[in-house]
Amino acid sequence: MITFTSYPTQQDYSAHSSTKHHPDVAEDVHMDLYDDEAFAAGAKLTLPGEYLTSSQAFMRGHGTYVNDEEVIASVAGTVERVNKLVTVRPVRTRYNPEVGDLVVGRITEVQPRRWKVDAHSRQDAVLMLSSVNLPGGIQRRKLESDELQMRTFFEEGDLLVAEVQAFFSDGAMSLHTRSLRYGKLRNGQLVVVPPILVRRLKSHFITLPCGVDLILGLNGYIWISKHVKESDQEGEDGFDAEAVYSNKNDDIDTATRIAISRVSNIIQLISAHFMPLTGAILLEAYEWVVEQDCGTKDLFQDDLGDALITSLRARG
Structure with missing residues (x-):
């Protein structure tokens, strides 16, 4: 029924x-x-x-x-x-670029006279051959031989730090690495966080006392690497081309490897609690971890992680 x-x-x-x-x-x-x-x-x-x-x-x-x-x-x-x-x-969105922003990206494709770069934006960025430093002089003209050797400078999978130079008609951003502080990245680890957590600072190049360099990309890509002095990259023509475009990492001692891993875990923990990433906050967090004599993996324990966040919020 x-x-x-x-x-x-x-x-x-x-x-x-x-x-x-x-x-x-x-x-x-x-x-x-x-x-x-x-x-x-x-x-x-x-x-x-x-x-x-x-x-x-x-x-x-x-x-x-x-x-x-x-x-x-x-x-x-x-x-x-x-x-x-x-x-x-x-909170959850792709990176919205502006001219002058510092970004960390990954090469996704090598095209004639340009590279495509994944910069965590809505579309791939473009790095033109005319926008990079080449051996033999920073301001010299790019030749056909340079175009044939593009993969000796950047190839698929390479990480680099660059600056947003302009935008194309389709909205894609144009990058440049015409500075000794920009270029290929080596000797480190990449950490990805929401772009909203990285604030615009006076300098996005940070050196921690533990011998670790940080590059806070405004696109949410953060590079943690072994500290390198600027003079180590200079050569007769203003920069050492072999060092700048080399794909081989340097020898990294155990203490530096532990410091890189520790800083990486600190960044992941802070971003998980949605706190802004600045040089002052990262320095305070690292000093707290050293004072507590925490191991590399100990930060992911609930009690230590919560204690670190509580300490940072109390100081802020």
């Missing part, structure tokens, strides 16, 4: 008609938007549907919308303000 059950035809949508406001977060973000010093002290996290500020006092930007004269967050991320423009930078 078949029976039919009737359901009410009217539903109560009142719970969804108004924007949900978090009682703790919304008020804090709203106050900080008016307080320049408090807002600059640190990024404020917000969730979709959170009230940010009044649309009469601020203009809405990306990641927000206006409802009943209120600026509401449409994505989860950090609140950013430029004058009267309020935006929300999503």
Whole structure:
């Protein structure tokens, strides 16, 4: 026997008609938007549907919308303000490049007079042959012989650090390595974090006291390597071409290997707790680990990892 059950035809949508406001977060973000010093002290996290500020006092930007004269967050991320423009930078998103940004990338393809580079963006970046330093003089013209030897400079899989120079008509970024600080990367380890955690700093080249160099790429690629003096790369023509484009790693002692692994674990732990990565924070974290005499793998234990994060937040 078949029976039919009737359901009410009217539903109560009142719970969804108004924007949900978090009682703790919304008020804090709203106050900080008016307080320049408090807002600059640190990024404020917000969730979709959170009230940010009044649309009469601020203009809405990306990641927000206006409802009943209120600026509401449409994505989860950090609140950013430029004058009267309020935006929300999503937590999980591809890198959005700007001219002058320092990025770490990986060569994906060698093409005529150019390389394709994976830079954690929406499309591959382009490194032109005319935008790299070549043996025989930094400013010399690129010849046909240089084009035939492109794989001796960069080949598929090579890691490099470069600067965003310009953008093509299709939106792809053009990179350049015309500096002794840029070029192929060796003697280290790559760590990938969300790009939102890497802030724009005065210098993205950091040297820790443990003999480890850090390159904080704004695209979320972080390179951790053995410390190399700048004078070691200089040659008769301004730079040592064999050292700059060599694919062979140097001999790394055990202590440096342990330091690189320890810094890598620290970065992964900090990024897992969604804390910004700056030179000061990384230095404090490394000093704390040394004081606690933690092993390389000990940081992934819940008690030590939580203790490190608590210490960093207390100092910040």
